[in-house]
Amino acid sequence: MHPLTWLAQRDLGLVALRRGGRTAIVMPGLFALGDKVFTNADVATFSAFGAFAMLLLVDFGGPMRERLQAQAGLAVVGAAFICVGTLTSRTAWLAALTMAIIGFAVLFVGVVSSVLAGATTALLLSLILPITVKAPNSAIPDRVAGWGLASAASLVAVALLWPSPTRYPLRAPAAAACRALATRLRTDVAYLLKEPGAPSKAEHEAVFQQAEDALTGLQKAFLATPYRPTGLSTATRTVVRLVDELNWLRIVLAAGHSVEGVTVNRASCAVKRRAAEVLDEASAVLEDSSPSTSRAKKLRASLAELDNALTVMEHNATMELPVRRVDFEQGVTEVITSLDPSFRTQELSFAVSLIGGNVELLDGAERRNWWQRLLGRQPQGLSGTVSAAQERAVAHVDSHSVWLHNSVRGAAGLGLAVLVANLSGVQHAFWVVLGMLSVLRSNALNTGQNVLRGLLGTVVGFVIGAGVIELVGTNQTLLWFLLPIAVLLAGVAPAAISFAAGQAAFTLTLVILYNITAPAGWRIGLVRIEDIAIGCAVSLLVGALFWPRGAGSALSKALSEAYTDTSRYLANAVAFGMLRCDATSPQTPAPTDDAIRAAAAGRRLDDAFRSYLAERGEKPMALAEVTRLVTAVAGLRLGGDAVLDLWQREQGSSVGDRSAARQELISTSELIRTWYDDLAVSLTTGRQVRDPLPHDAVADSRLIDAVRHDLADEDGHASATAVRMIWTADHLDAARRLQSALSGPARDAAKVASERRRAWEWPSLRRPGLTAP
DSSP: OOHHHHHHHHSGGGHHHHHHHHHHHHHHHHHHIIIIISOOHHHHHHHHHHHIIIIISOOOOSSHHHHHHHHHHHHHHHHHHHHHHHHHTTSHHHHHHHHHHHHHHHHHHGGGOHHHHHTHHHHHHHHHHHHHSOOOGGGHHHHHHHHHHHHHHHHHHHHHSSOOOOOOTTHHHHHHHHHHHHHHHHHHHHHHHTOTTOOOHHHHHHHHHHHHHHHHHHHHHHTSSSSOSOOSSHHHHHHHHHHHHHHHHHHHHHHTOOOTTOOOOHHHHHHHHHHHHHHHHHHHHHHOOSOOHHHHHHHHHHHHHHHHHHHHHHHHHHHHSOOSOOOHHHHHHHHHHHHHHHHHHHHHHHHHHHHHHHHHHHHHHHTOOHHHHHHTOOOTTSOOHHHHHHHHHHHTOSTTOHHHHHHHHHHHHHHHHHHHHHHHTOSOHHHHHHHHHHHOOSBHHHHHHHHHHHHHHHHHHHHHHHHHHHHHTTOHHHHHHHHHHHHHHHHHHHHHTOHHHHHHHHHHHHHHHHHHHSOOTTHHHHHHHHHHHHHHHHHHHHHHHSSTBOHHHHHHHHHHHHHHHHHHHHHHHHHHHHHHTBTTSOOOOOOHHHHHHHHHHHHHHHHHHHHHHHOOSOOSSOHHHHHHHHHHHHHHHHHHHHHHHHHHTOOOBSSSOOHHHHHHHHHHHHHHHHHHHHHHHHHHHOOOOOOOOOOOHHHHHHHHHHHGGGSBOTTSOBOHHHHHHHHHHHHHHHHHHHHHHHHHHHHHHHHHHHHHHHHHHOGGGOOTTOOOO
16 A cells, blocks of 8 residues: 555545644754754744644644634744743742643633634643743743744745645535435425426435435534534634534434325425525535625525415415314314424424524625624624633533533643642653643543553653664764654654554654754653653543543533433423413513523533543443434424524414413423433433333323314414414424433433442442443
């Protein structure tokens, strides 16, 4: 196999090779400039490590303008950290406290933006180096000058040296999913109406599978990074919303997938065709990132046509609803059957409207001129950048937030490593801190495994470095030639081979680097092994003391909170609607606070799930089952959004008595909420999961009987209020049907929770792959 082919299979898009190549060119050049031209050790060191931080440890995405802005921001913040680090470096306790406080801020702030999260290590390095290498305040100008050289060189390198293609990790798969779902909707309609050229059953199933594959690809792209792939820019914030909305549309379509024997509802078919047009236009916007007024008009027109088609369908549903008195059981079946296709289509149209609306916001954000961007003006309907950042940060100020746990753990480790390095008097204190940072993971077990890999890689790197130094001797010229090769290996090895290989290549780089400035032979490698061992020991201690039990327990708690908050939101949305349907009832505000809490719980769940996926070791549950539990939360929350949207368009009426129907729907919503609350408790305590709620035909009968008082208005036609009541019951029934898909995975999760608790109480019974709660 050709080396590039082998590398491309392990380094997708050759991202690591691109970063390593740039660094291999820029870092030795800057080091030579500082060492040989300026003859200043501080300038040489900080320019070399600055290039390493800004070119190898970070790779911003998006258009070139945004990438250069991010690089410039990293340069400015890094310079400030160098000043702070140098000022505090000479006092051990002050250096440790500063490292812990700023380290926590850097780690935690990544929750608001994937750009900040991706720059975390580079930012920390800009503080670790000056805070662990003691120097007087007079060294600050030289250090900042070295960092400034690296900053300028990184901007040029990012723009000119093998520029990365513009990467939108979610736009392409989201566009493909929209296009596939549009094709599926058109195929469903053609198959149902038996139109000329209609697909066969096999062709229909093939289109269904293509849509499933596209949505699976979107989900994989969404979960491919250890942090939520969304920045603070307006465009990235809107794109990430599409993941939940498209997955919910997937659930809605799956519920009505079997179209055999379904009564043809032409109004519903018209809505589906309009929905397909919206998805096609949304896909076109996502596929082309350049602003287009004509394309925006087409999307807006498609959304308007979808809304008009939905209005016609709702009107037809009221006109065609059977209002005559017939045999009771037959009447119930007749009413529910007549409304079922329109409900499915109403649910579908709401999901598609959300998708189209978000893509319209994205297009509006991209069509802003530079002045509007500078002033931070947002498209109508979208919160500002500061508000979005505050909302994300507040969502994680919670005792069960995995991101908060990791930030506290990392800050404690950084502070302790700085203190130990200063008090122990090691020769290179910053290696201790870097060693701690590189191996600390989400639990004590994984930290211990990384300690072994880190030490093994360091030893291998030392052995190779010792051999190189033994062969080269004092030949400085040859060491300069070997330095770029070592830097390139340090950039490529972690992605192409392993973490341990990366540690080995980094150790080799440092051995060569220090033998250029102050020849010490192979002994410098022994010093690094000693320092890394100290850092690893600190990391292992912190991992054992701060939430040592891993992401599995955190995921269970996050799932429990998410189901509790989301089911409460759904129940309160129903309660809100039941007051809106009667003009004589006191009106209450929409459950906005519940919606915010449910969204915040969803964000915490997303981060816990990512940590669970990234955590090494045996997983006690099948990934498909865990994914089902996680994705169902978004479906439940969007169901609450749909109920809220349904009743916010209701003006209320004083005709008829709705009290019985209201009570029936509120009672049903409370039953469903109680089931999900019990599920939430089972996920953390191991208590037996209740059986799914059965379909209550008697409750359907009571509801239809109750709304018969309101089925007909003065003209003898069915009212929109009655239809909305029955559609609300359908939304609740969708939440009930979801229980059947969740009960199996929930029982497995409860079993794991129970075993985890026993393993924690009796260590002798602990099983491999299970961690304590």
